[in-house]
Amino acid sequence: MANVSIRDVARHAGVSVGTVSNVLNRPDAVSEDSVTRVQTAIEELGYVRNEAARKLRAGVSATVGFVVLDGQNPFFYDVVRGAEDEASRHGIAILYGSTGEDVNRERTYLDLFEEQQVRGLLIAPYGDVNRRLERLRERGIRAVLVDRFSGENKFSSVSVDNVAGGRMAVDHLVATGRRRIAFVGGPFAMRQVTDRLAGARVAAEGADVPVELEVVATEAMSVAEGVTAGERILRRPREDRPDALFAVNDLVALGLLQSLVGGRRVMVPEEVAIIGFDDISFAAAAAVPLSSMRQPSATIGMTALRVLLEEAGDPTLIPRQTVFQPELVVRRSTDPQPGRKG
Amino acid sequence: MANVSIRDVARHAGVSVGTVSNVLNRPDAVSEDSVTRVQTAIEELGYVRNEAARKLRAGVSATVGFVVLDGQNPFFYDVVRGAEDEASRHGIAILYGSTGEDVNRERTYLDLFEEQQVRGLLIAPYGDVNRRLERLRERGIRAVLVDRFSGENKFSSVSVDNVAGGRMAVDHLVATGRRRIAFVGGPFAMRQVTDRLAGARVAAEGADVPVELEVVATEAMSVAEGVTAGERILRRPREDRPDALFAVNDLVALGLLQSLVGGRRVMVPEEVAIIGFDDISFAAAAAVPLSSMRQPSATIGMTALRVLLEEAGDPTLIPRQTVFQPELVVRRSTDPQPGRKG
DNA sequence: GAACGAACATGAAACGTTTCAACGCGATTC
């Protein structure tokens, strides 16, 4: 009800509206006296700045949009949290949208965020959004890709070196004595998936000992898909099974774990080792604590937001790719087996 | 760059700005002819409505704030997703903020959302925010409490019947033959916790057979706290241990599971049954799939948003409390043990 | 064919900011 405007504040403080605005936005261009008088007036009247008017006139927005396409994956919550932390430090609010795999939904959100005239966009894309992002850039809305390396250098991106991660994971499995490794994951349309697999291949081929690497494809990176992949592996005769599984992410790894250990049919890590990717918080909490390639998820979010703000501040900046290195986190699911063959 | 305004559209379509605005907002008050002409003009120019100007003039906002205080709990992601679904159906964007237990952070977000003049606020509070929410309401911003029953009827709320949930959980444990039950959870400042415990008490006392109910307190509802609680239980001699654990939520339950089963020290459910609360997606994926009291999390979010929009539309509406019933989901962690004592 | 009403269309005012050219005024310089 009490809708106090900058004009009321000005009147109450005995200054002009311009001065009040200056106190709010560049206090050093204004005398001490005015500052204090305006500030007490603000206090007394309980004035709250009207962001809509500000945005309208100054064309500058205090919101950033974040579109996540796999809202199910806890990894992204950490990314969002990192971005959020940084945003709140800058007094910026985050418009959040998760879209699953619904392309319409994605479009809706981008429209919505465009109407809101967000300062910029963080996006963890599932499919191909380049076209749309370019249109947005024409309108002055920058985008930063999250968790997805932008090869073409059209947009900035913040991601993790998935090839290195795949390599490190398989290196680790080999170092702990495993020789028959299966990569479990999909879909192969996703860059993350192919990169991690490529890294795994490099490690398998570069090992000092002969290492077999097979691929068990899944349709998505979900727990459910992990479970069915596990069932498929269990259906094979024992001697045909791999002795280690590298899952494309922790959700798949947890699914695998569930189907292998669940029925007490296979011992992890004794018979089969499992390593995942992301190191989500549930990885440590699994019944057999899961080894994983940790991504600095919060840092990714934070960095993405910073890059975005910088670019929004200076549109001439050329896109830049930030790549973090993943980190091997060893837990019980890949305990070395001293008595193992090889 | 191409900043097309309603005026440009009007010119291009050969009508007045008022007509364009009408086409956008109440198309039935305008002739067919105008509608189509305006619409093609919009298409051709790539016009996007400026939400800031709209908000400024009409005082009506297309954003809703959602403040979650326990951003770690996957349960809330589902709630958010439900709210989001409903929001996108109304063309409304969600400003998202999670605050952990940082009270400052919470204040920052409420300030931010107030500046943004959100249409309303969904809030899953940890501590006491009534004061602040009342101030917001004075300014015309309604709030709906999520996952927290508002006893005083000052605000609307959407939550689950935690007492009933506690009762059903213990009923189930008793029905499957358990007699020595421990409630594991905390902090007891949280209403959810005390309600679930109260329900557990009712069930224990109302059972046909004698049932012991003890309380193992935790400092938070996290996996880590579940683990330490599990360690504490394990330290007791075997004959002093409970034969069933009712965890205040799934995070704690997963922690318990991890510490009990992890070292293969205790068989679940043979020696100890475990039931959680929330039925987060990882509950089913645990190595021993976890029984849980399911909350209709997405429905909670959706309903909360609906209630909010209704109230924002008609400020005279009196607050109303929506309470859902939880649902027992039985999985292996509470498999009945026919040969059990009692 | 005058009068009336329905159905649309019009365009200026208003929303609350930020911005900026212009101004006031005391201090400094020649």
Add this chain to the structure above:
DNA sequence: GAATCGCGTTGAAACGTTTCATGTTCGTTC
């Protein structure tokens, strides 16, 4: 003491909508 400078301040314009009082047109009725 006139000219110049710098520091603060001022107030009006402008941002892109929605709203609403006022017009215009056209079909109907007597």
